[in-house]
Amino acid sequence: MCMIKNIIIVGAGRMGNAIAIAFAYAGIEIALVDVKDRNPAEKNEFLQKWNDSLDQELHLLEHIGMLVNDQCKVLKERIHFYFKDNQTIDWKNCELIIEGVPEIMTHKQHCFRWLEPLISKNCIVASTTSTFLVTDIAKLISHPERIVNAHWLNPGYLMPLVELSRSEHTADIAVEKLKTLLEAIGKVPVICNAVAGYIVPRIQALAMNEAARMVEENVASAEDIDKAIRTGFGLRFSVLGMLEFIDWGGGDILYHASEYLREELGERYTGPDIIKKNMRENRNGIRELSGFYKYESMDIYQYKLNVISKFAENLRFNKLIPQYEIMK
Incomplete structure (x- = not known):
C-alpha cells in the first residue's frame, strides 16, 4: 500500500x-x-x-x-x-x-x-x-x-x-x-x-453539561469545579482510558454508584445494560481477570506498576506529587 x-x-x-x-x-x-x-x-x-x-x-x-x-x-x-x-x-x-x-x-x-x-x-x-x-x-x-x-x-x-x-x-x-x-x-x-457524536464529543458533551449544571444548581463554584476536573478527572484519564478505569475499579462499583446517583439526581445516571451483563457474568474487571478487557495472561502487578508510574510522572509534571514528611 x-x-x-x-x-x-x-x-x-x-x-x-x-x-x-x-x-x-x-x-x-x-x-x-x-x-x-x-x-x-x-x-x-x-x-x-x-x-x-x-x-x-x-x-x-x-x-x-x-x-x-x-x-x-x-x-x-x-x-x-x-x-x-x-x-x-x-x-x-x-x-x-x-x-x-x-x-x-x-x-x-x-x-x-x-x-x-x-x-x-x-x-x-x-x-x-x-x-x-x-x-x-x-x-x-x-x-x-x-x-x-x-x-x-x-x-x-x-x-x-x-x-x-x-x-x-x-x-x-x-x-x-x-x-x-x-x-x-x-x-x-x-x-x-457512523453514529452522532463520534467518541470524544459524545462523552465530553455529557461531562461539560453536567459541569454547567452543577454551577446552575450551586453545587460548587466554577473555579472549584474546574480545579477538580484538572487535578482529578483530567489527570486520571490521561493515564487510564474510561473503560479501562471501569475495569480498574470494578464494573459493579460503577453500577451501585450510578444507582445511587440515579435515585438522587435523575434518570440520566442510569447505567447501560452492558454493565449489568458483565456483573451477571462475573466480569467486573481486574479482580476477576475479565471486564471490558481480558487480563488472564497479563502480569497484573507489572500492569498496575506501569499505570501508577505514568500517573506519578503526570503529577510531577503538574507539581502535584506528594512530598514525603511534608508536615514533619
Whole structure:
C-alpha cells in the first residue's frame, strides 16, 4: 500500500490552517484552498488576515519550543495557499481531499458540487465535520466508498487524536490509507461507526453539561469545579482510558454508584445494560481477570506498576506529587 503524498485541504479557516500546520510540521508539502468566492479586494484582505493568523500560530509553536531557528520559515513555505479560481492547483493528481468548510449543510453541498468534476474517482475525501454523519457527507459526492469523516480535535497541530468514521459503503483501503498517513505524521487515529457524536464529543458533551449544571444548581463554584476536573478527572484519564478505569475499579462499583446517583439526581445516571451483563457474568474487571478487557495472561502487578508510574510522572509534571514528611 503506497503512502498518500498529494494532499489538498479545502477550507482555509481555523481547522484547515491547523491541519495544514500538522502536515507541514511532519515535512509534507500541502495545498490549502480557500473555497469562498471573493473579488480582488476581498482576496487581498483575506490573504493578509490568513498570513497574520498563520504567523500567530507558528509563533506560538516557537514559544513552546516546537519550532526553533528557521523552522518557522521552512514550515510556512511548505503550506501553499490558493484561492479556488487558481488554475495551477493540481486537482488531477490529488490523492486526498480534507474538507474543512463551515458546519452548514448548504456550504458542504456547494463545496462538494464544485469539487466533484475536479478530482478523480480514486481520490479519498475526508470531511472534518463534527456535526454531520459520514453517511450524510457520502450523499453529497459520487463514489461513497472513498468517503471518510476525519474529526480532528483543536488545536489540530497539537492534539494527537483523530477520530475516523466510516459508513458501510466506505472501502477498507480508504480507511487504511488515511489511518496509515495519520500515524506517519504522529497522530493517533481511532475508528468508529457512523453514529452522532463520534467518541470524544459524545462523552465530553455529557461531562461539560453536567459541569454547567452543577454551577446552575450551586453545587460548587466554577473555579472549584474546574480545579477538580484538572487535578482529578483530567489527570486520571490521561493515564487510564474510561473503560479501562471501569475495569480498574470494578464494573459493579460503577453500577451501585450510578444507582445511587440515579435515585438522587435523575434518570440520566442510569447505567447501560452492558454493565449489568458483565456483573451477571462475573466480569467486573481486574479482580476477576475479565471486564471490558481480558487480563488472564497479563502480569497484573507489572500492569498496575506501569499505570501508577505514568500517573506519578503526570503529577510531577503538574507539581502535584506528594512530598514525603511534608508536615514533619
